[in-house]
Amino acid sequence: MEVGSGTRALVTGASSGIGRALAHTLAARGARVGLAARSAPELERLAAELPGLAGGHHALPCDVSERSQVEAAVERFVAATGGIDLVVANAGIAHYGPFRELSPERIEQMTAVNWLGTVWTVRAALEPMVAAGRGHVVIVSSGAGQRAFPDAAVYGATKAAQRAFGEALRHELAGTGVSLTVAFPGEIATALHDHEKARMPAWYRGDARAASPDALADAILAAVAADRRTVAFPRLVGLLGVANGISPRFADAILRRLRGPSAAPRRD
Template sequence: MEIRTGTRAFITGASRGIGRALAVELASRGAILGLAARSTDELQELAATLPGTHHVLECDVADEAAVRTAVDRFVELAGGIDLLVANAGITHYGPFRDQPLEHAKRMTEINWYGTLYTVHHGLPHMLDAAQGHIVVISSGAALRSFPWAAVYGATKAAQRMFAEALRHELSGTGVSLTTVYPGEIATSLHDHEKDTMPDWYRGGPDAAPASELAKRIVRSVERDDRSLTFPPLVRALGILHNLSPKVSDRLLRALRGGTAAPRRD
């Protein structure tokens, strides 16, 4: 699908990070945006700096009724959806045995149910129009899950398997789907836990820029790519892990230290 002037794009988690960078990239191509998140002040401020007309939609993606309302409102305002981006997400890193169940549930509700609700309510509009594209922002953690990110990785794997099946189901409908597997990207994702991140983590302000990922997402949508991995090392890790988890563990220990794969059996 070509992104051009008038392309109607609904993005969850548009207030910061990857969603915001994608909004900037799409607006520079003339897209009309539905900017969805909980922080409406940040969305208003973003909308005011972007070229074109955009719609701020307050929405907690863990709340199914709120997602339905936001999607329907955007369709009412823009006349339809061409591009639907399920991006909103959170993390709580830490050893599972110490993790409050509330954190695990919240990640599940936002990362996985939020994606489910977004696609459930957005897809019929695209199927009715027999055209459109869905982008699911999963994670490299769906290709190889890491210690201290057991539940986070599980939510990202749920997105992966959902998206993989759905892309096939949608063949012939005019609607397609790209799954995105980012590695460590410089966003606010871990700001609330930056002092307690695991030793193997190398992200932070010097990680890969969200603006570069946003450009690649747009390119992948235009090429109808099945998936996008960025930075490229994530793809290599995914392939290696499928071939031999033991070998990928060894590589991760070499690259990230022993905490990345402490068990050697």
């Protein structure tokens, strides 16, 4: 599906990071963008600054972990635009640290936002898409969904859940006119970890060497246009996923070489 003038696209987690970059890229291509996140003031400011006709973009404040709020946001967008052509389930949060030290509240929050937030977003958007016989779903997982890392066990689990969900759902949608792509970003220059920078693990490289969210947005929309199953960005993320699928021990050896022993401390 080519994104262009008239495309109706809804993005969750739109107020910052990857979601914000996607919103700008979509608007620059002529799309009418639905902006979903928790902060209404931030969404209103973003809607006003995006290129396109005044009033063409829609702030849809909601908490994706609450099913009723997501359903209401999708309904508002469809009512305002007449339908939905593209939905990007991007909202996510991260809390790193040893599993035994994570509070139950943080475990539940990541599960509710990253995993259930994806399910509720896709579930709400699919109904009008399937009814129209066209559309595309993007699920923004993570490189951690292909190979999880120490100190990110719960985060990686939520991202792997997204991957498995997308793999199966793409097949279920065969013949409906709706397709699906799962994105696997690596370390992207966003504010995802701003609240925990002081305790990030040694293998983490999400500083000045992180990839551009704008380049990721372009890669995602190129994958949508080509109807690709997956898109990994940067390319090394995809190669790591292949290596881990062939031999986790081999992938561990690569990671120890690239990121040091903290990325794979066990050698069995």
